[in-house]
């Protein structure tokens with residue numbers, strides 16, 4: 001077309017040469033589009049951060065304020081979308097996303113402060129409230145495409161979830177449904193990025209180049225509704241900021257005194273959260289830990305936050321888990337049900353202690369999916385991801401920790417993963433059977449290798465830290481807790497296997513694992529006459545039945 005439009009007399013050879021070049025360009029783009037199945041973590045994070053910069057959260061009287069708020073804001077800026085939610089205090093909020101960051105800034109600068117209250121110091125933050133006015137309200141015509149999303153971000157009612165799961169066709173559908181109904185939704189993610197953006201904005205004037213990044217379950221694809229928010233604050237100087245050819249250099253303040261500078265800065269962060277960050281309450285400083293943390297609750301969004309400094313390895317770890325979760329659609333649902341089962345049987349607990357937590361449990365699921373059974377594996381080992389890493393994947397975290405692995409999953413050869421096509425039901429049963437037979441005494445779990453390795457010490461549970469292989473992420477787990485883990489995976493294998501006879505009795509499928517304590521499920525199954533199946537899996541238990549009953553009875557009585 002461009003050749004014709006120029007109107008110049010082209011020779012036949014010129015036409016062929018130009019057309020070939022155009023065709024090559026076109027086909028190259030087309031093919032690369034088709035082969036790009038996976039987004040990278042950095043792309044997703046950049047998109048979420050940009051979205052947060054374009055957004056504001058406004059407290060309103062009720063859902064009915066939508067029309068008025070929409071009309072008021074669209075005087076200043078064009079609105080992309082509005083999401084409504086209620087927090088646990090029954091207060092109504094609307095998250096408004098504008099078309100551009102500039103427009104959201106325009107709205108922020110058009111806001112007013114509190115009435116002249118001597119106790120309140122003015123502050124610009126993306127959390128606002130909408131003042132009610134008396135008299136006749138203006139009516140606005142809202143375009144159909146701008147309807148408010150009212151899904152909210154509260155956890156699904158437990159009874160409804162159980163009922164939905166009971167009505168599923170099969171166990172695989174139950175597992176998928178549990179994931180779909182309990183995973184952190186879009187609004188949950190948006191709000192978490194808003195909480196990060198709020199402190200980034202407030203601290204920007206104190207620290208140059210400050211970035212506050214969410215990590216952990218809020219962004220690694222394994223977060224459920226209501227999950228905590230892990231935040232990391234970094235203040236990394238980029239090359240341009242350290243350019244020695246520039247003659248004017250900032251006068252900067254050196255942190256003096258014996259303690260680590262960031263312990264002191266985190267102390268200040270704690271003070272600022274208390275004094276300057278609207279919505280931040282219950283601030284707790286845990287500054288003597290290896291990674292100093294400031295904990296706080298964000299009451300506008302109902303999110304509990306753990307803020308630490310410079311922990312980029314935590315961010316890269318979240319990226320790694322996110323990449324594994326995005327490689328195969330079975331990874332996240334399977335991990336969800338395992339996390340939920342562990343919570344139900346009391347293996348995990350929201351308080352820190354001598355028990356396993358969700359992070360190592362997730363590594364256990366990934367490790368299981370790396371096993372090459374007769375059908376091949378679901379996931380590749382981390383060694384494989386490191387092998388395919390390029391220059392663009394090199395990352396060094398704090399203390400020069402090498403966090404290099406392939407980031408663009410489109411470059412991963414398809415014969416390195418995904419050969420195993422088993423459904424979720426089969427994978428879940430195999431997960432429990434795998435760990436029921438795992439040699440916890442001598443072996444360590446390593447997603448780097450994808451196969452069990454010899455334990456370097458006698459700690460009861462050894463799960464290699466994928467980014468710092470000399471460390472054990474489950475070093476806190478006591479002998480008793482590890483024994484309980486072994487017992488519970490056997491219980492679960494037994495329960496699930498016994499329930500796979502197609503009969504949808506009370507607690508069928510995963511319900512027996514997630515609804516109540518295992519022993520009750522076991523008793524139910526015994527009642528409905530599955531004893532022939534129990535015998536068939538008895539060899540799994542090495543005659544531990546009495547022990548299982550005793551321990552469970554003790555725990556139930558507790």
Ligand code: CTP
Pocket residue numbers: 215216217218220223224227228230313314315317318357358359465473
């Ligand atoms: N992390 C890590 N090394 C550890 C423990 C944690 O790198 N030994 C990182 C992981 O990226 C993890 C994140 O810190 O995801 C947050 O840890 P935690 O809050 O314990 O786990 P979550 O994955 O966020 O799970 P939960 O929903 O239970 O908070």
Ligand code: MG
Pocket residue numbers: 216217218228229230
């Ligand atoms: Mg967390």
